[in-house]
Amino acid sequence: MSTERRFGRVLIANRxxxxxxxxxACRQLGLETVAVYSEADADSRxxxxxxxxxxxxxxxxSRSYLDPEGLLLAxxxxxxxxxxxxxxxxxxxxxxxxxxxxxxxxxxxxxxDSIRMMGDKITAKRTMQAAGVxxxxxxDGSLPAATDEILALAETVGFPVIVKASGGGxxxxxxxxxxxxxxxxxxxxxxxxxxxxxxxxxxYLERFMxxxxxxxxxxxxxxxxxxxxxxxxxxSLQRRHQKILEEAPAPGIDPATIAEIGERCAxxxxxxxxxxxxxxxxxxxxxxxxxxxxxxxxxxxxxxTEQITDIDIVAEQLRIAQGEPLRVRQEDIAFRGHAIECRxxxxxxxxxxxxxxxxxxxxxxxxxxxxxxxxVVAGYTIQPxxxxxxxxxxxxxxxxxxxxxxxxxxxxxxxxxxxSTNIRLHEDLLADPHIQEGGMDIHFLERWLEERT
Ligand code: ADP
Numbered sequence: 001m002s003t004e005r006r007f008g009r010v011l012i013a014n015r016x017x018x019x020x021x022x023x024x025a026c027r028q029l030g031l032e033t034v035a036v037y038s039e040a041d042a043d044s045r046x047x048x049x050x051x052x053x054x055x056x057x058x059x060x061x062s063r064s065y066l067d068p069e070g071l072l073l074a075x076x077x078x079x080x081x082x083x084x085x086x087x088x089x090x091x092x093x094x095x096x097x098x099x100x101x102x103x104x105x106x107x108x109x110x111x112x113d114s115i116r117m118m119g120d121k122i123t124a125k126r127t128m129q130a131a132g133v134x135x136x137x138x139x140d141g142s143l144p145a146a147t148d149e150i151l152a153l154a155e156t157v158g159f160p161v162i163v164k165a166s167g168g169g170x171x172x173x174x175x176x177x178x179x180x181x182x183x184x185x186x187x188x189x190x191x192x193x194x195x196x197x198x199x200x201x202x203x204y205l206e207r208f209m210x211x212x213x214x215x216x217x218x219x220x221x222x223x224x225x226x227x228x229x230x231x232x233x234x235x236s237l238q239r240r241h242q243k244i245l246e247e248a249p250a251p252g253i254d255p256a257t258i259a260e261i262g263e264r265c266a267x268x269x270x271x272x273x274x275x276x277x278x279x280x281x282x283x284x285x286x287x288x289x290x291x292x293x294x295x296x297x298x299x300x301x302x303x304x305t306e307q308i309t310d311i312d313i314v315a316e317q318l319r320i321a322q323g324e325p326l327r328v329r330q331e332d333i334a335f336r337g338h339a340i341e342c343r344x345x346x347x348x349x350x351x352x353x354x355x356x357x358x359x360x361x362x363x364x365x366x367x368x369x370x371x372x373x374x375x376v377v378a379g380y381t382i383q384p385x386x387x388x389x390x391x392x393x394x395x396x397x398x399x400x401x402x403x404x405x406x407x408x409x410x411x412x413x414x415x416x417x418x419x420s421t422n423i424r425l426h427e428d429l430l431a432d433p434h435i436q437e438g439g440m441d442i443h444f445l446e447r448w449l450e451e452r453t
Contacts, residue, residue, distance in 0.1 A: 004323035007081050007082040007321075008079065008080075009032040009034055009079055009081060010083070010084055010318070012035055012046070012083075015037065015065060015375075016375050016387075017389065017391055018086040018087055018298070020046045024314075025314035026318065028312075032051040034074070034075070034080045036074050037054075038055070038060075040059035040383045041383070045376075056071065057070055068096045071090070072099060072103050075103070080105070081105055081106065082318075082321060083105055084108040084318070085108070085109060086297070087297050087298055091296075091297040092115055092119060094115040097109060097111065108276070108318060109317070114296060118296050121168065121204065122142055122202065124294055125138075125204075125291065127268075131271045133280065134291060135290055136207060136290040136291070141204065143205060150205075159177065161176075161205050161207060161208055162174055162205070162207075163175045163177060163183075163190045164206060165202070165203055166202040167198035168198060170241070173194045211443065212284055212290075212441060213250070213285070214234070214243075215234055215236075215283075216279050217232055217280045218231065218305045218313070219278045219279070220277055220317075221266075221275050221278070222275065222326045223323055225270060226270075227269040230311060231309065231333075232258045232262070233249075234250035234439075236440050236442045237440060239446060243301065244343055244445065245429060246301035247338065247403075247438075248307070248308050248339050249308065257289075265280045276317055276321065277317050277320075278294055279294065283442075285441075298317060304339040304340065304394060307337070307394060308335050308396075309336075337398050337403070338396070340395050341392050342392065344392060344422065347421070347422055348420045349424040352422075354384065354388050356383060356388075357419045358380070359380050359381075359418045360379070362377060364413075365412075366410075369397050370394075370395055370406060370407075371396070373391060374392070375390075393414070404430055412427070434448075
């Protein structure tokens with residue numbers, strides 16, 4: 001397990017900005033890259049820049065980026081020895097991770113067993129609780145069958161409660177219940193939906209936190225038993241559970257508190273033998289952290305952590321997968337300055353309607369502290385088949401104020417024609433005094449949007 005093996009070629013099983021991001025990390029490490037693409041993505045930047053590129057199927061993701069056999073065949077045909085899944089698509093599919101390893105290749109990520117454990121939220125919570133990570137109070141395990149027992153449980157936890165599907169994801173399969181009289185029906189409905197959406201009707205229940213912030217801890221773990229935490233990100237600005245703007249560090253939270261929770265996360269990773277990059281997601285309210293789930297992949301918002309730690313998370317994923325020990329110790333990691341990321345989407349800034357089409361003008365900002373991660377160039381056609389993320393503007397400053405000032409200048413400089421974008425939304429958000437102050441809860445953005453209309 002822990003012997004070092006250098007990859008020859010890495011197949012990147014993804015598209016868009018993250019495919020390009022992974023390609024850059026590979027090239028910096030001297031590794032060749034294989035780009036795979038659907039028929040809709042033939043004219044993509046990561047395809048043009050790859051050492052080898054292979055079309056793997058039709059535009060629909062189910063017939064290309066979500067097709068495990070097609071990806072394994074592409075790896076065999078191109079002599080790739082490792083597969084980096086990026087985020088989304090098959091990145092948290094335990095069976096795919098197992099199939100990659102069974103084919104004699106390296107999956108750049110945790111083992112299938114770790115992914116499976118974290119994909120089942122009841123098991124994930126139990127595991128984390130046992131490892132000393134604080135969790136949201138709730139049912140310890142799945143809900144009992146009898147209605148009166150569920151009610152008794154909910155009353156012990158205290159209303160309002162949130163009923164959640166153990167196999168849930170993507171913000172689906174959960175329901176908030178304010179009154180005891182609504183509980184039985186909510187449980188029945190959520191179980192039915194969970195069965196339909198995830199093939200697993202198992203439910204659990206948690207106290208519903210009213211005004212929490214979403215704070216997450218980035219970890220990196222090697223195959224030699226070392227685990228590091230890379231500080232916290234605040235991702236509270238969300239609409240329909242989709243993050244829109246993220247920052248690091250989390251404003252207003254004492255570094256000592258972050259260090260304590262970070263160390264618990266790292267210790268939990270050591271205990272379960274976790275490998276690779278991962279994120280512990282917490283709700284944070286009244287000074288208390290409560291674990292909700294772990295993501296076993298690189299995240300869209302990883303750059304803000306990279307900017308304040310100067311650690312290349314994707315390169316580290318590749319080094320770890322090659323069996324290398326982590327090169328830094330926890331005490332060597334310094335958190336400097338402040339970073340903020342705006343997710344740029346091809347969508348109307350206020351109706352959020354997707355806006356696919358050809359980008360006729362694409363003028364990017366620059367200057368000190370500005371990083372742009374994007375696959376888009378002028379003339380590129382944004383396809384309707386995939387998510388609407390077209391890039392990320394990441395600003396860095398010595399202070400949060402400086403990061404905001406730089407970001408506002410960058411957004412004003414950005415000039416896009418041909419499709420609608422949410423740049424205006426970001427400009428308005430960053431002009432808001434509450435956001436300038438920091439520390440919004442997860443419902444802030446939806447309230448803010450409602451007040452505008
Ligand atoms: P998913 O895997 O579907 O993203 P999560 O468990 O991460 O599910 O929850 C998604 C979102 O739902 C959270 O970011 C938060 O906004 C809300 N949520 C989940 N659990 C709770 C809770 N106990 N109290 C309040 N809000 C919650």
